[in-house]
Amino acid sequence: MKSPSSSVRDILAANLKRERTRRGLSLSELSRLSRIGKATLSQVEAATGNPTIETVFSLSRALGVPISDLIDARHPEAVTVVRAAEAEVLSGEGVDLRALQRIDTGGVIVEVYDQQVRAESQQQSLGHAGTEHTIVQAGLLVAEVDGRRVELGPGDYIAFDASLPHRYAAPDGPVRSVLLLHYRSGQGEPRQNPHEARPPH
Known part of the structure; x- marks a missing residue:
């Protein structure tokens, strides 16, 4: 299985912390909602974990946000090309x-x-x-x-x-x-x- 790059980890870490804070959830509460261990969530927010698709989908479900809210850096351009x-x-x-x-x-x-x-x-x-x-x-x-x-x-x-x-x-x-x-x-x-x-x- 391929590991996500450091940029994916950094983006997910920042977006997860933002969405969790916006909802007033503690790591323990988010752990209960997502069924992901508190230690794992702490690593994800610190950009030191190794998040998988399963982790991101579980967080999307628990927080009630689109997946892209967690993994998108959002840099809109007039013309978008993704190599x-x-x-x-x-x-x-x-x-x-x-x-x-x-x-x-x-x-x-x-x-x-x-x-x-x-x-x-x-x-x-x-x-x-x-x-x-x-x-x-x-x-x-x-x-x-x-x-x-x-x-x-x-x-x-x-x-x-x-x-x-x-x-x-x-x-x-x-x-x-x-x-x-x-x-x-x-x-x-x-x-x-x-x-x-x-x-x-």
Whole structure:
């Protein structure tokens, strides 16, 4: 698994502290909400930890904020070009995500990611804020949402309520896809997911 670069750690540390402070949450309270150990959260805020996709998604869910609020440095330009070799990689159990763009259109936020599911691996999520859209570019992607299994090939598209538990798998080789997450104002409020049966990694 690839480790996030120091810049990702620094950005996440600053954004996490800002969002936690804004909500008046202690590290202990955030630990309870996110199911992430207090010591781990302390390391993340100090930019000394090694945060994974699972960590970021759990924090997004607990704080009720879009994922990009935690990992985006926000430097808007008139023309935005993101070079593949320069994009920061955030890795999880079976997925490597590269954040390409955050689009805020006043009330609606769209996050654009390059998503690669590693061969013979899977990525599970207990759920997080927003609506998730995935467009497969190459490979066979198996998606399971709240118990429903779907196989997707190049050009296929799936969308679902991201608060539902979901899983991506690449049984036949690596999968390249575009992941879009979109949120409406107030959509990211923290809530209990009845499907949560185990703590995130």
